[in-house]
Amino acid sequence: MAQSLATVLVVIYQEILLFAVVGLTIGGIDDFLVDIMFLARRWWRNIAVYSRHPRMTTATLPASSRPGTIAVFVPAWGEADVIGPMLRNALSQWSIGRYRIFVGVYPNDLATLAAVNPIADQDDRLVICVNERPGPTTKADCLNVLWRTMLEEEERTGTKFKAIVLHDAEDVVHADEIRLFDLMIDRFQLVQLPVLPLTGEGGWWSRAIANHYCDEFAEPRLMLA
Structure with missing residues (x-):
């Protein structure tokens, strides 16, 4: 058995x-x-x-045969600590190429407004777009405000933007990306660039959270025709 x-x-x-x-x-x-x-x-x-x-490298990157102006969308809610350095860096890095940066803010986010306003006063390449509704709403809602402002800018100037670039308020931009976008969008409807995540500093808990999000947000940035 x-x-x-x-x-x-x-x-x-x-x-x-x-x-x-x-x-x-x-x-x-x-x-x-x-x-x-x-x-x-x-x-x-x-x-x-x-x-x-x-x-091909950025040193050998040719100019676009049909150059245009790029619209850069940056939605921002509660970004007072990072939005100022990000915008100053972008404006200084992008010395070549035609572009306008549209920053979406909220009327009740006074700290972010205070960080963006002085930069916009000194550089007309930066356009502040204030949401009609107090924040936070949604990122899509903020992007819609940027879209409507861009259309108003096209109607005012009589010139259409060639493409739209999406950036976040904490992004560290590359100096050659506007030139690359201007060239690549001639061939493709959508262009994606790889993102290099930057590890955080501080205590072990801060690094653990930051490094986790480095993996989560290591996604390409989008540019739409």
Whole structure:
């Protein structure tokens, strides 16, 4: 009796083990295929493509054949600590290229308004867009305010913007991105640039939270035609 029970248990164990092996194998096939696709793409880019076309850098980046003005949307609620340095850095970095920065703020966010107003007074490339409703509302609502302001600017100047760039108030922009957007949007309806997340400083708890969000927000920025 005991031997028969042991035999049954061994058979059940082997069946469960076989089921687990089959399941893990099937589950690993898709990961393996992704690895194969990555290696094939890497081979194609490094050998087949770059052997025929030299890798382009910002130093060799040509100008757009149809240059235009880029609208940069920056929605902001409670961003008084970061919005000022971000805007000053963007205005100083983007020395080449035509653009206007539209910053969306709220009437009851006085600290953010106080950080943005002095910069807008000194540089007409920055346009402040105050939401009709007190904040916070939603990011989409703030972007709609920026969109309507951009349309009013187009009607006032008689010139349409070539594309829209989305940025957040804490972004550290790249000096050549306006030139790159102006060129790439000639060929594509949507352009995505990789984002390099910056690790936080301070205590271990601050670094743990900041580094977690570095992974979450390491997404490309969007530019829409």
